[in-house]
Amino acid sequence: DAGITQSPRHKVTETGTPVTLRCHQTENHRYMYWYRQDPGHGLRLIHYSYGVKDTDKGEVSDGYSVSRSKTEDFLLTLESATSSQTSVYFCAISGQTSNYEQYFGPGTRLTVT
Amino acid sequence: AQSVAQPEDQVNVAEGNPLTVKCTYSVSGNPYLFWYVQYPNRGLQFLLKYITGDNLVKGSYGFEAEFNKSQTSFHLKKPSALVSDSALYFCAVSARMDSSYKLIFGSGTRLLVRP
Numbered sequence: 001d002a003g004i005t006q007s008p009r010h011k012v013t014e015t016g017t018p019v020t021l022r023c024h025q026t027e028n029h030r031y032m033y034w035y036r037q038d039p040g041h042g043l044r045l046i047h048y049s050y051g052v053k054d055t056d057k058g059e060v061s062d063g064y065s066v067s068r069s070k071t072e073d074f075l076l077t078l079e080s081a082t083s084s085q086t087s088v089y090f091c092a093i094s095g096q097t098s099n100y101e102q103y104f105g106p107g108t109r110l111t112v113t
Numbered sequence: 114a115q116s117v118a119q120p121e122d123q124v125n126v127a128e129g130n131p132l133t134v135k136c137t138y139s140v141s142g143n144p145y146l147f148w149y150v151q152y153p154n155r156g157l158q159f160l161l162k163y164i165t166g167d168n169l170v171k172g173s174y175g176f177e178a179e180f181n182k183s184q185t186s187f188h189l190k191k192p193s194a195l196v197s198d199s200a201l202y203f204c205a206v207s208a209r210m211d212s213s214y215k216l217i218f219g220s221g222t223r224l225l226v227r228p
Binding site: 004040041043044045048050056058090092101102103104105106107110 | 117147149154157158159162211213215216219
């Protein structure tokens with residue numbers, strides 16, 4: 001999985017609690033992304049980063065925030081988890097955007113009860 | 114609207130037979146197209162991409178894809194399927210949104226290769 005780790009790999013949490021997922025890369029790539037994967041929807045972009053402290057919203061950003069204080073780390077925070085945020089979350093990295101492939105981490109399975 | 118469609122939720126094929134997984138796209142400008150594969154409990158793995166040039170693109174594990182501009186399609190193919198090819202396949206297009214490019218994914222097609 002191309003020098004990308006995600007932690008935790010599995011998490012169960014209760015509705016209303018904050019949750020932070022971590023993505024760590026050793027490739028020194030500029031761009032980092034957070035996606036969620038749900039049956040029938042493929043992958044949908046939550047937030048992305050194009051450099052340290054430079055982030056922007058994706059397609060399904062409501063209820064999520066991100067931070068990137070170092071090139072290698074990209075954090076995704078669910079401010080107050082809801083059952084609709086039960087999903088599998090993937091981090092991805094790329095050296096460029098337009099025509100460069102993204103490389104994906106192993107995923108975090110999050111269950112909100 | 115920019116989008117990717119994978120019209121088949123599942124494709125079934127016998128081992129040794131050719132396989133095709135279909136993908137059509139809608140994007141403004143020149144398309145950058147990708148195929149990814151996902152094995153159970155794993156992240157997505159890059160298979161191949163089309164940027165420009167030859168319409169037939171070769172990728173990993175014997176897969177290839179044919180770009181057809183007039184039909185706005187990018188179908189994934191393999192001449193002889195293996196049981197180990199059974200997995201979830203995603204087509205994606207890189208689309209310019211705001212000030213950068215983002216990947217738009219299809220909903221995925223599950224490939225089942227029977228022995």
